[in-house]
Amino acid sequence: MTSRGATLARLGSETFDLLVIGGGINGAGIARDAAMRSIRTALVEHADFASGTSSRSSKLIHGGFRYLEQGNVRMVLEGCRERGRLRRLAPHLVQPQEFVFPVYDGGPIGRLKLAAGLWAYDLLAGLWNVGHHRMLSARATREAEPALRTEGLRGAGRYWDCRTDDARLVLETILAAVQEGAVAVSYGRVTALLKEAGRIVGARLVDRLGGGELTVRARVVVNATGPWVDTVANLDAPTAPRLRPTKGVHVLVPRARVGNRAAVVLHAVQDGRVMFVIPWGGQALVGTTDTDHEGGPDVPPVVEAADVQYLLETVNHYFPAARLGSADVTSAFAGLRPLIAPAPGEAMAPSSVSREEEIFASPSGLVSIAGGKLTTYRLVAAAVVERVIDALRRGGEARRFGRCRTGRVPLPGGAAPPDAVAALALSRDGHGLAPATIGHLADRYGSRLDEVLHLVAADRELATPIVPTLPDPRAEVLEAVEHEGALTIEDVLRRRTQIALRDDTEGVAVAEQVAALMAGPLGWTPEETRAAAETYAATVEEGRRRWR
Incomplete structure (x- = not known):
């Protein structure tokens, strides 16, 4: 990905057709679909990509078998079809x-x-x-x-x-959007929506890491913030809760x-x-x-x-x-x-509340998407982008935009099945990595596997596992920082890898090691490196005390 500084500079200096607020699966899907239709697109996320709902699912792509009992045949049919498409678009994920x-x-x-x-x-x-x-x-x-x-x-x-891997499905969708020309930045919180003549024309953004503030101008703004949909909608005008x-x-x-x-x-x-x-x-x-x-x-x-x-x-x-x-x-x-x-007034148990999505627009032009499911995110994104195109045309846009192509073009790691990717890497020696490690990397990166192998080839120390009992090599830390936008230890251990989920200490035991690897490409001082490890450890321990 482009450096964070360069990305922020573009956000503050260009006028975009579309600003997507929210870097979960819906926001990522919208950004990719729009960029593939030559819509000048920016995406901002207040924390890490996929750090909210999109990385905290049951990690399933499913047709929705239980929806049959509710008689929702359409939802099941859509789910089954999208499950098949995603297998082709991202066979590794x-x-x-x-x-x-x-x-x-x-x-x-x-x-x-x-x-x-x-x-x-x-x-x-x-x-x-x-x-x-x-x-x-x-x-x-x-x-x-x-x-x-x-x-x-x-x-x-x-x-x-x-x-x-729900978090990496989001990540690869964002990487695909960036490949198509979109600008995407994490840890940027929208604090206000800009209006001219009663219409939304952009947003004010605070850099949560660097502390600066900038203005992003866009002809259409989409609110795809998941649980924060009502919060962002209220920046436009006070409204009754939708969620x-x-x-x-x-x-x-x-x-x-x-x-x-x-x-x-x-x-x-x-x-x-x-x-x-x-x-x-x-x-x-x-x-x-x-x-x-x-x-x-x-x-x-x-x-x-x-x-x-x-x-x-x-x-x-x-x-x-x-x-x-x-x-x-x-x-x-x-x-x-x-x-x-x-x-209002309709009593309903949490498990009975609809899982379907709703798209709505405010009088000032804010387009919001609420609800939806991981499996059908691509369909939701296509419907939102059609709304965006309608808004651009009402604003006088004469360009012609193509149809949705996200169902035909693989995600960045989806060019070949992971077994074939692993076999090819092993036939070329795999830089000394064990076959099980190569298989693990192929399942995670797919046809992007060579990016990690090149890091190992340049420094064999990076072949060493981060955690001795898990297959993740140290090279994955550098890959996460240099190519996948990771900016904190949690980004690496919880969403770029799954060490925080699979390790008995949730990665606390290796936090200092991971921080040291991140320090070089991120320019951390020794004090910042130590503080990053300590902050991560304290956050994990605080959470574990509640249920241990």
Whole structure:
């Protein structure tokens, strides 16, 4: 990516067709789509890219099987098609995942209903299907998932969806937007919207790292800030809240303790809500909760002891040998779902609130997008960009803009399947990296793998793992800083890599080492380097104290 200084200079000196506020999946998708249509585009994010909702999901790209029960066939059809497209656009980031949905006596779903649902799911997926479902007997289920509770087990349904690295899906979408000419900057908070003759013509931006302030001028401004949609909309004019944010918590626990082979669909012991136990390397990703969040988006969602207990209670019930306690949790994270609020006076449980999106425009021209899902972000982006083009034309723009092309052009690492990328690297020696490490890097960077290998070739010390028990080489720290816009230790350990999720200390044990690697390209002094490591460690420890 272009240097931060140069990016800020462009933001302050050029007039853009479009300013996107928000660097999550919706904002990234909008910026990429617009830039590919030759719309002069800028994107600003108040923290790191994907640092909000977009990196705190269940990390699935799915057709939405549970939406069938609600009768939302359109949503499932869209989800299945987009799942297929994303597998082609980013085969390294979107990979098949087997699911097992066990059926128990007295459970909310019986075998016949589950079988009918899975047949419908396959039918709607059509040519975009990942794999056909199969109904399993109780015996076959025990063979497939021997650690599952056997008491009352009637059988299961086996089906397929996909898993993803949600933060890197956002990142690659932003990298793709920049390749198409967009300007993108993180850690820049919008503090005001600029108006002339009653129309929004830009925004005032504060650099949260450097402390400066600048004005960004744009003919159209889009508010794609997720949980902050109401906050940004109120910079335009006071309005009634559009969102009902709910909190979702996930925990990662040692997979060997759980014993699941596939992703397993469960119903929570306390309230029957659907949750997942998903293989995630040596960990099992367990989630999620769904509770109302009080205090607004600037009150960060936190993991509480009750959230961890809710999740572990269900895992221990269905996997009796696990016997997990809070001390066994490797890491945990909480995020906010920016859901559209129900109509006033309409009582609705958090899990029943619609997951669909809404696009709306203010009288002064601010276009806002609220709600939506990770899987269908590309469709949402295309719809928003059409609104942007309409606004540009109403403002006198005579240029012709093409149609959406994001469904045909791969993301930067998606030029080849990761297995093929890894095989090619190994055939050329792989600069001495072990085959497992090459495979790990190919799954993360795809056809961009050579960027990391070149760093290793220049300095073999960068082949050393950051954490001895994990495959991430030190070269990934430099790649994150030099090519992927990482500016803090958390950016590297939580969103460019997954060390903060997979390591027992959430990366605290290696924070000083990572800070030292970042110091050179970021120009940190020894004092700034030490402070960065200390700040990261303190933030992690504060969060862990709440649920440990």
